[in-house]
Amino acid sequence: LNAQMAVASTLGFQGEDRNNVGSQHVAACLKHYMGYGVPVSGKDRTPAVIPENDLREKYFEPFRASIEAGALSVMVNSGMINGVSTHADYRLLTQWLKEDLDFDGV
Structure with a gap:
């Protein structure tokens, strides 16, 4: 569900054509790559401990789907x-984002 919502947001911001963000749209910025919402202390900008499986399957998935969109x-x-x-x-940053997803954006 998170991935579907992320894709809908991306397309809503940018429109359907990733090569032409028209005058009625803006570039989507995916935040905060990743694990930002689950810090151990529950406080902003503090460390998170996330099992590898969860990191890849839960927290990476909305970013993957949005980048592919x-x-x-x-x-x-x-x-x-x-x-x-x-x-x-x-x-x-390099293996998952740039290499696995071929992301070359900002």
Whole structure:
């Protein structure tokens, strides 16, 4: 359901044509890649501990679906997941986002 809602939001913001965001639309920015909503402390910008399976199957899925629908930008989570700063996580940013999804947006 989260993935379906994310795709609907992406298409609502951008329109159906990822190569032409018309004058009635704006580029979608997916936030906050990823795990931002489940910090251990329950407080904003604090570390999260997320099992690998959940990370890939639950938290990655809405981002995957939206990027495949044409989302043009992503804002990265400002915290840490499993002890690694999300901004410096090669696996999440390069392998999953750029390589697995072929994302070349902003």
